[in-house]
Amino acid sequence: MNIVQPFFKQCSDTPDALAFSENETAISYVDFKHRVETLGLFLQKKLIAGSCIAIALDRGIDSAACIYGVLSAGAIYVPLDIKNPAVRLNFIIEDAQARYIIGSGKAPEWLEQSEKWLDINEIFQQNKKAFMPVELEKTQIAAILYTSGSTGTPKGVALSHQALFNFSAWATQTFSLNNTDCIASLAPFHFDLSIFDLFSSLSIGASVHFIPDKLSFAPSKLTAWLSEKKISCWYTVPSLLSFIALKGAVETTDLSALKRILFAGEVFPMEHLITLSNLLPEVNLYNLYGPTETNVCCYWKVDRARLKLGESIPIGKAAGDAVLDVDNETSELKVQSLNNFSGYWQNGKLSALASSPYPTGDKVSLNSRGEYCYHGRLDRMLKCSGYRVEPAEIEQRISQLEGIAYCAVIGMRDKTSGQRPAAVLVLENGVNLAVAIKPLRGLLPSYMQPCKFIIVDTLPTLSNGKIDYLAIEGLFH
Amino acid sequence: MKEKIREFIFEDLIFVAEPEKFSDDDDLLEAGLDSMGIMRLIMFVEEQFTVTLPDSEIDPDNVRSFNTLEQWILQHK
Structure with missing residues (x-):
């Protein structure tokens, strides 16, 4: 198994279809594949299978090619938030024991291990050759996403190829994605929402359009962009959707191509959800739930008739193969799923799971319809x-x-x-x-x-x- | 007007260690004003100063500093 295989298959089916657009740049499936192959081959020659490659690039086509290249070569991608302070970035590189850090241009000032820096532009100048993605065990780690840690330092959530594959396939099927879909992407790659943008999309021949950063501060320009790009599906966070509902000039913008909006990451304030729902009556809205450790394990297709001020929406029912269980005493939600992470990555290796099913730390209850409802944290974690x-x-x-x-x-x-x-x-x-x-x-x-x-x-x-x-x-x- | 906005931003939206040293031209976005902060700021301004700021003009450049923000509001007063 390798999570990039469905993309390679798609390249032979629809080579000339649009894979990504970023500002004025667009790239087809086959051209994107050439970049992935160049990177994959380059990295494979360095015998990096199974080791971590940190990616110090903003989200975009180069960064996506890097991720696909790293995975093709059998290595693990560790996306960095380059806006993080230097001390946090260096901690992550050290903790992951990254073999290389791929970025653009010269090694940046903040990087302590500058001898590990690789310039993506130089890699792309290598000769183009065909390259097949390495076949891997399904339990092989594909990605490490660092999140805030309760012990005082960031912690790396290690996700296997199987976990990414399982989520990606579930999402493709549940939201009926196909090769005519245009998917908007705003989530940075160190954020788990990006797994959908990166893998569900390219597995079925859809196109991914990177939302320019500054548009998240300009809601009506963002909706105009969604309209211009004929975006049909977008997975994002409620706070931004609230901004759009209130200030996005949705009434005067043609969003007829938009078929579904998925949201996760925090509770959607009911008042704004009702506004959004009324402004976009034809769009299917989905509330997705799950910490990075389980990815989406629970979801609810928004039933507009049930949106009432003063009430909250459920997180819904189990997604895919997830088995959900509620602790009788603490009401904590526990999750068993193929999406689940393999463990935390510490000091360059995988630490065994402390417990399975995964205890989320979230308090939930079941309503009379058999849907789960979220009631906050058992610990002090914030959103x-x-x-x-x-x-x-x-x-x-x-x-x-x-x-x-x-x-x-x-x-x-x-x-x-x-x-x-x-x-x-x-x-x-x-x-x-x-x-x-x-x-x-x-x-x-x-x-x-x-x-x-x-x-x-x-x-x-x-x-x-x-x-x-x-x-x-x-x-x- | 600027005083009221300063108070709101530094009380409710971002923390600045020494607000008195934050000039009217300093960059609010660099100081931590994010998209949610901009949304709350716009709602505050519209309510406080009975002004309507057109959706189409909401842009990082208009809220980047106290001076650009004031100019933008005055255009719609």
């Missing part, structure tokens, strides 16, 4: 702009700063959607807050930056001496 954020990772970074004695991080509910981190600090004597926290911008990505700080003399504690997070939340109201 910020669709990203999962562990307060412990923020706390660790803040604690390392000079002048900070203690700190605790909680989530403030955002009025529009999701949460935002906020911190309570105990400062050492004579320390100025502004000076103390100044280095934070270089240590944490923007979605992990606390939006508020409160200074206290001592952190509130429970009778057992543990930090009283409820009391801390109270400080922000």
Whole structure:
């Protein structure tokens, strides 16, 4: 098995069909395959099967070719968020024990292991030769997606070829994708939503259109773009869909090509979902649920008749082969599925799974229709702009700063959607807050930056001496 | 007007260690204003200053700094 095989088959069926578009550039299946082959062959000569290749490129055609090339050669792709602070990027490269880091141009300043840098433009200048993707065991790891970790450092979720294949095939079938589909792609490749954009699409001959970055700040230009590209399917996060529903000039934009919108990553505020649903009465909407460790394990096709203010939508029923179970005592959702991750990647190798089925940490219940409903977290994890954020990772970074004695991080509910981190600090004597926290911008990505700080003399504690997070939340109201 | 917007942005949208040192030309997007923040900012401005900012003009360049934001709002006052 190799997750790229369906794409190679598709290339012989529809070589001239459009595979990707990015700004003014478009590339056909066969031309994309040539790039993948060049990369695959180049990497195979370096005997990289089974090792990690970090990708330091923004989402786009080159980055997608890199991912397909790495997979063809039997290696593991580790997509980096190049907007992350240097310390986080270097940690990930070190933890993954990446053999190479592929980017564009010269090695960047932030990179500690610059001897491992490969310039994609140089690789593409190699001679073009046919290359067949390496046949692999289905349990072979294909991707490592780093997310925020509760131990204070990012953790790598290792996904096998089988896991990607199983999800990709389920999505293709469930959403009836075919070779006439035009799929919009906005999710960065380190975000699990991109698995759909990268693999479901090319397995059936659809085309993928990368949404220009700046359009996520300009909702009516984004809808105009969706219209111009005749986008038929888009998998994205609720916060952006809310922005479009409110400010996207949807009434005056021809979105007749759009057939389905899939959303995941955070709870869709009902008010905005109703607005979106009314503006796009012909579009099928799907609420997809699942942490990176399980990918989509539960989904609900939005039933418009059931959208009522003050109520929340269910996460629905099991997706594909997923077996869902709810813990009687804690109401925690547990998931067993072929989509499930293989374990966390630590220090260059796979750590065995701590437990199977996977405990999600999410509290759920079953309604009378047999659908699962989401009721928040059992632990302190936050959802910020669709990203999962562990307060412990923020706390660790803040604690390392000079002048900070203690700190605790909680989530403030955002009025529009999701949460935002906020911190309570105990400062050492004579320390100025502004000076103390100044280095934070270089240590944490923007979605992990606390939006508020409160200074206290001592952190509130429970009778057992543990930090009283409820009391801390109270400080922000 | 700028004062009210400053207060809202620094209280509700982004944290800046020393807001008094943040100039009217400094880049708000670099300081962490994201698409959700822009949405809330626009809704705040429309409500506070009874102005309608056309959807077609919502663009990173119009909200990049306090000065560009003020100019944009004044065009619709």
